[in-house]
Amino acid sequence: MLDYGVRDDRRGRLTDFRPSSMTKAQITELESPMLDISKSNDKSYADGKILQRVGDGVGVVTFNNPEKRNAMSLEMWEGFGQALIELRENPQVRVVILTGAGDKAFVSGADISQFEKSRHNAEASEEYSRKSAAQRALLADYPKPTIACIRGYCLGGGMQVAMLADIRIAAEDGQFGIPAAKLGIAYGYDGLRNLVSLVGPSWARLIMYTGMRIDSKEALRIGLVDRVIPTEELLGATMELATTISTNAPLAIKAAKITIAQVLEDPADRDMEAIRQIGIDCMNSEDFREGRQAFMEKRKPQFKGR
Ligand code: COA
Numbered sequence: 218m219l220d221y222g223v224r225d226d227r228r229g230r231l232t233d234f235r236p237s238s239m240t241k242a243q244i245t246e247l248e249s250p251m252l253d254i255s256k257s258n259d260k261s262y263a264d265g266k267i268l269q270r271v272g273d274g275v276g277v278v279t280f281n282n283p284e285k286r287n288a289m290s291l292e293m294w295e296g297f298g299q300a301l302i303e304l305r306e307n308p309q310v311r312v313v314i315l316t317g318a319g320d321k322a323f324v325s326g327a328d329i330s331q332f333e334k335s336r337h338n339a340e341a342s343e344e345y346s347r348k349s350a351a352q353r354a355l356l357a358d359y360p361k362p363t364i365a366c367i368r369g370y371c372l373g374g375g376m377q378v379a380m381l382a383d384i385r386i387a388a389e390d391g392q393f394g395i396p397a398a399k400l401g402i403a404y405g406y407d408g409l410r411n412l413v414s415l416v417g418p419s420w421a422r423l424i425m426y427t428g429m430r431i432d433s434k435e436a437l438r439i440g441l442v443d444r445v446i447p448t449e450e451l452l453g454a455t456m457e458l459a460t461t462i463s464t465n466a467p468l469a470i471k472a473a474k475i476t477i478a479q480v481l482e483d484p485a486d487r488d489m490e491a492i493r494q495i496g497i498d499c500m501n502s503e504d505f506r507e508g509r510q511a512f513m514e515k516r517k518p519q520f521k522g523r
Contacts, residue, residue: 221441224436243401260303262296268318269300273310274463276304283319284427288328289374291335291348297378298352305360310462311470311522313359314455315382316366317375323365323391326373336402345404351373353407353425356381362462362470365454372430373404380411383474386455387439388448393432393441414481415440466504467522471495 260269261281268279278300282286283306284330290299305312327336328350356363356378365371365379368388378383395412397404403469404425407508412421416439422431433445462470470493479487499505504520511518 218471227277254478258298259356262299263290264449266290266293267296267300269303271304271310273460274461276307276310276313278304278313278315279318280316280324282319282328283317283321283348285328285330286322286325286370287317287319288325288330289349290328290331291345293328294349294352298355301352301355302401305355308522310361311362311467312362312366312459314366314459315378316452316455320369322375323367324372324378325370325374326375326396328357328376350407351407353377353381357407360471360474361379362474364462366451367442368451372396376412380408382417384443384445384458386444386451386458387433387436388444388451389433389445390448391436391442392430393433393436393443394428395424396428397424458493464517464520466499466502466508466518466520468495468499468502468504472499482485 258271261267262269266282267282268277268281270279278297279296280289280293282288282290282293290397301313304313324347331345334341335345344430361380363386364385364386365382366386367379368390371379371387372392372394373396376393395404395408409421409425414422416424420439424431431439431441433442435497437445444454470491475495476492479489480491483487503523504518507520
């Protein structure tokens with residue numbers, strides 16, 4: 218879809234992004250969301266298979282294993298966790314985009330070639346599951362807004378990641394599925410909880426029992442994704458959305474994030490005190506004052522997150 222030099226539509230400039238650990242094939246296939254920022258801000262993990270970039274208040278994590286349709290090895294899960302922690306702790310980052318390299322996949326699931334060694338039975342699988350679940354837990358508890366930017370295949374563990382993001386934006390060429398029944402594995406509580414909460418129990422059963430793949434149009438219709446964008450416009454549209462979020466008041470977004478998460482908890486487990494506290498933080502914030510003043514002065518507010 219795009220050349221390796223990636224055009225920033227908002228500014229019309231080209232960026233260049235080549236972490237030293239990438240192979241030539243990876244470089245050829247890589248499509249990195251368009252952030253026109255210094256290469257010194259780029260980092261990579263898991264031997265270049267997880268890429269991280271920061272700019273304009275937006276952090277981007279790219280699953281970069283395009284030869285395997287961005288299938289996730291255990292090393293990639295761990296690198297993913299490291300990138301999430303780093304972006305979480307970076308005060309410049311107000312929103313995080315998750316995306317896949319190349320034009321074929323977001324993530325095609327866990328790397329099945331590792332299964333024989335590390336997931337061949339329940340005992341072996343325990344360690345693998347514990348480690349990969351720990352990285353996904355970071356995303357589940359993420360304090361900043363997250364957007365999954367999906368093109369091509371989004372399968373199995375890729376669906377777990379996408380469903381944990383706050384918002385899912387898909388290209389028209391998206392393909393979604395959870396082929397656990399085709400492999401003989403159980404998908405687990407957290408993944409199915411999120412699936413049921415997004416699409417309802419009936420569609421969840423259909424998807425799980427058949428192992429079928431659905432396209433972006435159907436995914437939009439059943440609530441699995443929030444917006445479908447023409448494939449060539451996906452990155453630009455996702456960046457635009459991220460930029461909108463990053464210029465809004467961080468505490469107000471945090472309040473929405475906390476409150477929506479609590480709405481999804483079982484009533485007995487809801488942390489109403491957390492909701493009350495973030496409400497107080499918002500009302501007492503400099504940003505609320507700035508928001509009011511900017512409105513009255515007919516100018517754009519400059520929010521600081523405090
Ligand atoms: N784990 C390991 N390798 C994978 C993979 C996965 N999840 N998904 C794709 N690959 C590898 C393929 O084995 C192939 O490797 P090869 O070039 O050495 O033969 C390469 O990626 C390209 O895949 P291919 O099947 O040729 O591409 P495709 O475009 O025709 O199909 C998929 C893509 C994703 C539909 C198909 O590869 C697939 O079904 N993968 C498995 C998906 C899955 O079951 N995920 C859940 C895991 S829990």
